[in-house]
Amino acid sequence: xxxxxxxxxxxxxxxxxxxxxxxxxxxxxxxxxxxxxxxxxxxxxxxxxxxxxxxxxxxxxxxxxxxxxxxxxxxxxxxxxxxxxxxxxxxxxxxxxxxxxxxxxxxxxxxxxxxxxxxxxxxxxxxxxxxxxxxxxxxxxxxxxxxxxxxxxxxxxxxxxxxxxxxxxxxxxxxxxxxxxxxxxxxxxxxxxxxxxxxxxxxxxxx
Amino acid sequence: xxxxxxxxxxxxxxxxxxxxxxxxxxxxxxxxxxxxxxxxxxxxxxxxxxxxxxxxxxxxxxxxxxxxxxxxxxxxxxxxxxxxxxxxxxxxxxxxxxxxxxxxxxxxxxxxxxxxxxxxxxxxxxxxxxxxxxxxxxxxxxxxxxxxxxxxxxxxxxxxxxxxxxxxxxxxxxxxxxxxxxxxxxxxxxxxxxxxxxxxxxxxxxx
Amino acid sequence: xxxxxxxxxxxxxxxxxxxxxxxxxxxxxxxxxxxxxxxxxxxxxxxxxxxxxxxxxxxxxxxxxxxxxxxxxxxxxxxxxxxxxxxxxxxxxxxxxxxxxxxxxxxxxxxxxxxxxxxxxxxxxxxxxxxxxxxxxxxxxxxxxxxxxxxxxxxxxxxxxxxxxxxxxxxxxxxxxxxxxxxxxxxxxxxxxxxxxxxxxxxxxxx
Amino acid sequence: xxxxxxxxxxxxxxxxxxxxxxxxxxxxxxxxxxxxxxxxxxxxxxxxxxxxxxxxxxxxxxxxxxxxxxxxxxxxxxxxxxxxxxxxxxxxxxxxxxxxxxxxxxxxxxxxxxxxxxxxxxxxxxxxxxxxxxxxxxxxxxxxxxxxxxxxxxxxxxxxxxxxxxxxxxxxxxxxxxxxxxxxxxxxxxxxxxxxxxxxxxxxxxx
DNA sequence: CCCTAAGCGAGACGGTACGTCGCGTCTTTAC
DNA sequence: GTAAAGACGCGACGTACCGTCTCGCTTAGGG
Numbered sequence: 001x002x003x004x005x006x007x008x009x010x011x012x013x014x015x016x017x018x019x020x021x022x023x024x025x026x027x028x029x030x031x032x033x034x035x036x037x038x039x040x041x042x043x044x045x046x047x048x049x050x051x052x053x054x055x056x057x058x059x060x061x062x063x064x065x066x067x068x069x070x071x072x073x074x075x076x077x078x079x080x081x082x083x084x085x086x087x088x089x090x091x092x093x094x095x096x097x098x099x100x101x102x103x104x105x106x107x108x109x110x111x112x113x114x115x116x117x118x119x120x121x122x123x124x125x126x127x128x129x130x131x132x133x134x135x136x137x138x139x140x141x142x143x144x145x146x147x148x149x150x151x152x153x154x155x156x157x158x159x160x161x162x163x164x165x166x167x168x169x170x171x172x173x174x175x176x177x178x179x180x181x182x183x184x185x186x187x188x189x190x191x192x193x194x195x196x197x198x199x200x201x202x203x204x205x206x207x
Numbered sequence: 208x209x210x211x212x213x214x215x216x217x218x219x220x221x222x223x224x225x226x227x228x229x230x231x232x233x234x235x236x237x238x239x240x241x242x243x244x245x246x247x248x249x250x251x252x253x254x255x256x257x258x259x260x261x262x263x264x265x266x267x268x269x270x271x272x273x274x275x276x277x278x279x280x281x282x283x284x285x286x287x288x289x290x291x292x293x294x295x296x297x298x299x300x301x302x303x304x305x306x307x308x309x310x311x312x313x314x315x316x317x318x319x320x321x322x323x324x325x326x327x328x329x330x331x332x333x334x335x336x337x338x339x340x341x342x343x344x345x346x347x348x349x350x351x352x353x354x355x356x357x358x359x360x361x362x363x364x365x366x367x368x369x370x371x372x373x374x375x376x377x378x379x380x381x382x383x384x385x386x387x388x389x390x391x392x393x394x395x396x397x398x399x400x401x402x403x404x405x406x407x408x409x410x411x412x413x414x
Numbered sequence: 415x416x417x418x419x420x421x422x423x424x425x426x427x428x429x430x431x432x433x434x435x436x437x438x439x440x441x442x443x444x445x446x447x448x449x450x451x452x453x454x455x456x457x458x459x460x461x462x463x464x465x466x467x468x469x470x471x472x473x474x475x476x477x478x479x480x481x482x483x484x485x486x487x488x489x490x491x492x493x494x495x496x497x498x499x500x501x502x503x504x505x506x507x508x509x510x511x512x513x514x515x516x517x518x519x520x521x522x523x524x525x526x527x528x529x530x531x532x533x534x535x536x537x538x539x540x541x542x543x544x545x546x547x548x549x550x551x552x553x554x555x556x557x558x559x560x561x562x563x564x565x566x567x568x569x570x571x572x573x574x575x576x577x578x579x580x581x582x583x584x585x586x587x588x589x590x591x592x593x594x595x596x597x598x599x600x601x602x603x604x605x606x607x608x609x610x611x612x613x614x615x616x617x618x619x620x621x
Numbered sequence: 622x623x624x625x626x627x628x629x630x631x632x633x634x635x636x637x638x639x640x641x642x643x644x645x646x647x648x649x650x651x652x653x654x655x656x657x658x659x660x661x662x663x664x665x666x667x668x669x670x671x672x673x674x675x676x677x678x679x680x681x682x683x684x685x686x687x688x689x690x691x692x693x694x695x696x697x698x699x700x701x702x703x704x705x706x707x708x709x710x711x712x713x714x715x716x717x718x719x720x721x722x723x724x725x726x727x728x729x730x731x732x733x734x735x736x737x738x739x740x741x742x743x744x745x746x747x748x749x750x751x752x753x754x755x756x757x758x759x760x761x762x763x764x765x766x767x768x769x770x771x772x773x774x775x776x777x778x779x780x781x782x783x784x785x786x787x788x789x790x791x792x793x794x795x796x797x798x799x800x801x802x803x804x805x806x807x808x809x810x811x812x813x814x815x816x817x818x819x820x821x822x823x824x825x826x827x828x
Numbered sequence: 829c830c831c832t833a834a835g836c837g838a839g840a841c842g843g844t845a846c847g848t849c850g851c852g853t854c855t856t857t858a859c
Numbered sequence: 860g861t862a863a864a865g866a867c868g869c870g871a872c873g874t875a876c877c878g879t880c881t882c883g884c885t886t887a888g889g890g
Contacts, residue, residue: 026836044331049876058837063878113330120330123323123386124251138389161411162402164393168380169406173372175387176379179330182345186371195369199376203410204368229855233867256845265868270847440862458745463850472863477852527744534744537737537800538665552803575825576816578807582794583820587786589801590793593744596759600785609783613790617824618782644840670871679842684873 029055030062034076043117046073070121070128077111077118078136087143093151094201100144101170101193108178108188116179141167170196236262237269241283250324253280277328277335284318284325285343294350300358301408307351308377308400315385315395323386348374377403443469444476448490457531460487484535484542491525491532492550501557507565508615514558515584515607522592522602530593555581584610650676651683655697664738667694691742691749698732698739699757708764714772715822721765722791722814729799729809737800762788791817 033055037045046069052059066072122128148163177188240262244252253276259266273279329335355370384395447469451459460483466473480486536542562577591602654676658666667690673680687693743749769784798809
């Protein structure tokens, strides 16, 4: 079967050569083992050595598909996150943004630590930060800006608003509290998300 | 017998041999070597092994003072950053915020990568993230909120503005672009800082 | 950035017990602690570090009295062995040798391992092997040869017997089995001691 | 060649069918480096760290094949000693024993210190003392006892002689003087070997 | 339907770094 | 003054993981 895979890795050199069967199951085993390790010990527990042992996969095979343990952890985690990128468009921008941010803080509540660890690890791996940008950050930003653009056209935004900056001031603010926490009194919850939207929509300058 | 000094020598010769050395000297040597390594190879190059070799300091001593190479890198970098915490108060909030954010993006331009790596490494080290919070994030946030509080009292802010969220929507937005970049078209520069302030002050809702 | 927990060196505990103490008390405390460690963990467990901690004695003091942990272990063990050097003289040489050798194998049964470890450690420490020679080996050998000399004069030995070699062929044979064991079938027991004496007295050449 | 692999490490890990074959050259490099270190600095100079550095071998590999630096030193030294186990049989027992003991004292003259250090180190390492027993002591003892047995059958020994004890009273006496020396006046030389044989053959009791 | 060559497991190997222990030297501080 | 407490450089230990490299089994594609 020549079925082309949709969720193929970044550049899996799948040569049409001969040999053993396609290793889709091998990849799956590796990703499953990685998820377990990621959940148990955090990203520090995701090593090629342990993944190979748990998944019954050789280290060489892991190297073939992933450039580092961080890249493996990234794929294992974010590959199951596709649906969260979906952006609603009910016509009411503020409501849609609220929905999206509530979903984000909900995700952070469930696995914010893992996300922070992966993003953190990427800071020292250029390949990984690029993968994050291409496969996650940019896509989400594009969808958001697209939605904001529609709202702008619909007259729901000030004409001089900087749409890209809005993304940073909503999503970025959440990531900031996730990765640079100050106190438990500053949680990343729905109230915070609402405050972000209120600040930004109404402005902070006196009326 | 005659060579024993009764007076404590102000500058005891620190021979590279064995024996006890002053804690401050040791710490300084370690931090200097760490800075060099941090600049050369990034945080991945900061290992206790290399720092010990370069600084002429034993690994055990490093373990005593710092819980991990990340903690050492953190202190080596942020200990020289005291001045950036200063927050101006000219009476004009918007101008002061602009000044501060311009300083931040200037800092990011010089050593944003290093900062990102340190913050990133902290995500997998509870002790380090706590140190970051206590010694850096919280202090800066407190200063900012204090300044914002004065502005609020002076009637320069909407009474219902969420001051804490403002911090995330200005500084956090910058950190977001630093650590989760999308494209080179989205730099962290002064124009971006200005856009953040404009968005937030004027609000993004149509007038 | 000052006055933080990682910046502050641990303050020295103010405990009583410092200052001058009597040398004999210190020595006794050190030897007692050493005996305990020697019994618990063997000679590998006898380190200046542990002895100092257990005995409440500083390492410098230990260096003053003993050149190495091995020397300390040696003294701790052999200082309580003085009496075994006593050599009986009943007039009957063979009976006296038997008595002595039985005492030796009895000693080996109780603490042969410790003796072997101390003698073994001495092989790599010239100072220790010299101490062993001076304070133990030579004294015991002299006593034995003296006793054998008396027997020779009394006509209880062949005139051409090599007295020094006899010592090696009786005591040395026991040490050989202790330190270079072949099989459990070759124990160092009284029967072995008797065999040594029988072989040596009667000769192994056919009558 | 039906050469059995006597040189193989304690545990024959070679199972038919799996994994990479052992690199004999790696073992050889390690043993060569060890011999050099053993000759230069004694057994204290034989550390896994130094051997790894000199031989270009990783520490992990050393740990896999040898349980301790002592075990490595043991094999490096005794593996080149195979021929000395050969035991002559000219029909004249006394002459053969003299030949053997002269060879032993000659060996001690050349490298007695090294032997003593290895045997000494083994006293604190159960695994090493067992290896010494199995691969050296027992084999030599068996060959000696076998030769003595032949002599006994040939009527060259008293029927009631204890053959095992003879070994201790000849070889053991030499080891005793090697490891528990009393004075330089008691060397381990051929004259001493001759005295041992004379004492034992003729007996020390008066005629 | 066998032969052959690639894919893959298993894991040996040289490295780097970790975190710990002990040695011997040196400083500080209490008695 | 002496001795405790202990900081410190140093060397070695034993372990974990990395990235590379062979082996030999397994299987599919080509003959």
